[in-house]
Amino acid sequence: MSKAYRYLILTVSFVCFSCSKNAEFVKKPYPAIQTLDVTNISSNGVTFNGEVLQSGIDDIIEYGFVFYPVGSDISNMYDTIMLQSTLKGSGAFSLNADHKLSNNVTYNVKAYAKTLSYDVTGPTVEFNSQGCKNFPWDFYLQTTFVGYENIFTTSINNLGYLLMSSMEFYTFNPATCIIQRLKDYPGHTLHSASFFIIDEEIYIIKNNSSEFYKYRIDLNDWVKLNALPFMPGEDGFTAFALNNQGYYVSNDTFYQYEKSSDNWEKKSDDQVLSSILSSETVNHNAYVFTRNKSIWKFSEEEDKWQMETTYPDTLLDNIVSFRIGDNLYYGFSYDVNSTKTEASSDFWQYSVNTKSWTKTESIPYRHTKELVFCIAIENYGYLGYCTAYNYGNRRYNLWKFSEEKIPVY
16 A cells, blocks of 8 residues: 555544544643733732633642742742632632732743642743832842942942942932942052941041041042051951941951041950951941851940851851841852852841841842942942943942831741
8 A cells, every 4th residue: 555545544534533523522631721911010019810721620729820030040039829729610810919029020920720630830921020019129220330340338318339449439329320420539449448437428448558538528529547557458357437436347456536636546456356248337336247157246335345146047258238227137148259159049137126137038130249239328228230341331230128028927
């Protein structure tokens, strides 16, 4: 029998079978699910919509939606909202989502359903989020400015100030989303640096140098002060101000600065601090974060150091920190020199009142480990990092943290 003849028999047989009046279509054993367009997109959240096209043999015992930021590799950014109830037959269903949604971020959502034997999902639908009321991180802006290596920050009067290692100096106004270049730092290039503020003037101490400057905000000008009586190292030091007194501390040096005389006074070196990563101040106390994960508290009233707490998570080479009210925030630890370790997605709140740690929400994406900086302005925190560069220009993503939007579980 020829090939052509065999094909003809098969074709005719199929047509005859398909046209039979007594033919019955077998119902699929699993549900068929459709994901519909997202509706009611606002700053309070969204409404997800789906439809059961066919219920399958068994009843649906759970159904809902899985949603996640497009391109995110952070597992806890994948979230599910669901109903654990019996759904018989076909029909549409909807659920509201008011958490895990950042403003100005694109998300995917898929409807799903479960029976005793099957888990099925519908096709993916993409939508642009406007945020929600129960997630503290929103994508704030993308901007470009000049500078390289590291960024050092401080804030005063609802403005942020950013100093680059290459000495470019900027102000950031969150009310207008404008970053404006000011007069460049007049000293030498910086590998590490720390600020403190007295009477609305910004003082800066840099690595490997006794040069000491302050920035006059009102004049947009730098003033050179008396040389430091100590020599900061390459890194591992910090500076802060309490009650209009400046302080400098490293693992083996502790000084206090008096503005009126432009002089430093050596204080006790009884503190036992490993290499310092950051410091924050609350009321009349400073909290110094060290490389061995310890946080030491300096009380101005008692004029003494004491061990406060230990960071409860993994610490790599660097960490992000800022203060809002009486709460300290730490996390997103990273090693800029390692290609094998990703930036951590963990972020923690420490309450100085209750002396307790609470793990809180992360940004939807890992930061790049490039030119990472953070700053607190008014009652908001900001996290920035470099995403691309072209010669001297660098592009940054900036995220905004709103403490009042931390979900309560």
